[in-house]
Each structure stands twice: as structure tokens, then as C-alpha cells.
Amino acid sequence: MPAVEMRGVSKSYRRRGRPPQQALDALDLVVEHGGVQGFLGPNGSGKTTSIRVLLGLIRPDAGEVRLLDRPVPGDLPQVIGSVGALVETPLFFPGFSGRRNLQLLAEVAGLPRTRVEEVLETVELTDRADDRFKGYSLGMKQRLGIAAALLKSPRLLVLDEPSNGLDPAGIRDVRELIRRLGSSGSTTVLLSSHLLAEIEQVCDRVAILARGRCVAAGPVREVLAGRSSGDVRIRVPAPAEAAAVLQASGWAVSPAEAGLVVHAVTAPGEVTRVLAEHGHYLEELTPVAADLESAFLAITAEPV
Numbered sequence: 001m002p003a004v005e006m007r008g009v010s011k012s013y014r015r016r017g018r019p020p021q022q023a024l025d026a027l028d029l030v031v032e033h034g035g036v037q038g039f040l041g042p043n044g045s046g047k048t049t050s051i052r053v054l055l056g057l058i059r060p061d062a063g064e065v066r067l068l069d070r071p072v073p074g075d076l077p078q079v080i081g082s083v084g085a086l087v088e089t090p091l092f093f094p095g096f097s098g099r100r101n102l103q104l105l106a107e108v109a110g111l112p113r114t115r116v117e118e119v120l121e122t123v124e125l126t127d128r129a130d131d132r133f134k135g136y137s138l139g140m141k142q143r144l145g146i147a148a149a150l151l152k153s154p155r156l157l158v159l160d161e162p163s164n165g166l167d168p169a170g171i172r173d174v175r176e177l178i179r180r181l182g183s184s185g186s187t188t189v190l191l192s193s194h195l196l197a198e199i200e201q202v203c204d205r206v207a208i209l210a211r212g213r214c215v216a217a218g219p220v221r222e223v224l225a226g227r228s229s230g231d232v233r234i235r236v237p238a239p240a241e242a243a244a245v246l247q248a249s250g251w252a253v254s255p256a257e258a259g260l261v262v263h264a265v266t267a268p269g270e271v272t273r274v275l276a277e278h279g280h281y282l283e284e285l286t287p288v289a290a291d292l293e294s295a296f297l298a299i300t301a302e303p304v
């Protein structure tokens, strides 16, 4: 049973004097339990809308949504207690300490104070827990927000662009925290981001959104490996001569560090054969993986 299932979910926003804006277009999305699932897409691709539909904050026009195996919004009351979310900058009392703010939330939720200490520990704010919230850095404020979302020991934690607006140290701390949460085994983390590096560093799996649709999904490595650039890097003892041989056989070749890159190769064995026929024996041949940036651009640019 997946943690999240969205099938054929559509949502348009009505706009005064203009045609409606289609934010989700028959979106299919499945998030399996455990680890960190990235939700990657350019601005306006529908990430926030999906999350708002998932949390029952807006109703979709069509489609089915299941959260922890319960239909949403129908069974939302039964399931929302197992979901923690940080969707906007959380509101805390600025003059109260981080600890006091969490204690108030815990009291409202009927949770023991020991839980406050546990989540402070998890987000590494114990040392600063008695300082006033208004004196916290943005990164600390964000980590306190994550602590608040963790109070209920959620099975699913939804974080919408948690690094937005943070300085590099804050970004690093939040990423480390998300990685730790994902590897704890008890919580599935759904992390939306438009930052490729963040997804690459933090996530186990990724779903890529473009124009309100999921255009690629799977383990981060597989989604990217499926987008190999078609280039191969080779090492030969005489690169200049080998390049001339390959060019004469119709390949585009460019020099690379310690060798050559042969472009748009469909059968690497052909490169080996042609070179061997001309007395050039390969020392190394490696496919060049598409870097994340170009894979992402290629995926989101494809017509769907």
C-alpha cells in the first residue's frame, strides 16, 4: 500500500476575465513508503497544488486521491493525525521560546512534554530551545517548523520547498535533517523542490512534474540513467589519429580530459570495431551520463 496515490487528478483555477489556469492535468503520482520522495518541477508545474489537494486544502475537479490508504478528502479526519506538513512558513509566537511554542502545540494535540524534547533533539535545537523564536535564524525557524510537524510522529511528512529563502548553512542543516528523517525508517518524507541539487542530495526517489503532469518517476539514479546522453568517453594511446578515424566514419568527436568524447553513439561496440580495424585499441570506454540539469531540462521540455 503506497503512502500516497493520486490517479487522474485535475485542477483548474478560475481567473477573472481570463481562461481558467489548468494547474494539474490528469496527474498520476504514487509515493511508496519509506525514505525521501522528491517532487521536482519548475515553478508553476503544479507541486504546491498537488500538495494542497493531498492535504485536503483544496478539492480537485477530477481524480482519486488516497493518503495512507484512505480516500481523501472523504477520510481525511481519520488520516490527518498521521500526516505532518510544512507547507508555508509556520506561525509561532515570536516572543516565546522555541520550546514554549512547541509545548503549546503539544498541549493542544494532547501530547506529552517529553515528545517536545524528542523533536527538539531530532532537529538539533535543544541547545537553543530557550531562546526566543524571533531571535532564531531562518534555518532555525524552519527546523522548528519541521519539529512542530514531527510532534505527532507522522507516518508521512510533507515539506513544500523547505529550503526557500535559507542561507547556505541553513540549507545544509535542513537537508541533513531531511536525510536523517528519511533514513529513520518510520516516516516517509515527501519533499517538493525546484532545486535539482537538493533532490539529488536528499532523495531516494523522484517524481518530475511538468505542466501539471508527472513526466518521469522512479529512483533518482534510474530516472537519470534512463536519460544517458548517448555520448561515450574513450581513452586511446593516440587520440588525434583515433579522432580522425572516427570522424571519417561519420561520428562527431570532441577532445576531452584524458581522451575523446564521441557523440550520439547508438552502439558503442561499433566505435570499438572501427578503431580496432585501424589499429587503435581502446584503453577505456565509458558512457557519459546526462547530468542532472540537462536530464531535467530534457524531461520537462518533452511534449507529453
Ligand SMILES: Nc1ncnc2c1ncn2[C@@H]1O[C@H](COP(=O)(O)OP(=O)(O)OP(=O)(O)O)[C@@H](O)[C@H]1O
Residues within 6 Å of the ligand: 013, 014, 015, 021, 022, 023, 041, 042, 043, 044, 045, 046, 047, 048, 049, 050, 194
Ligand atoms: N490560487 C490560484 N489561482 C490561480 N492560479 C493559480 C493559483 N494557484 C496556483 N495557480 C497556477 O497554477 C499553476 C500551478 O501552480 P503551483 O503553485 O501548483 O505550482 P508549483 O509547481 O508549486 O510552482 P511554484 O514552485 O512556483 O510554487 C501555476 O500556473 C500557477 O500560476
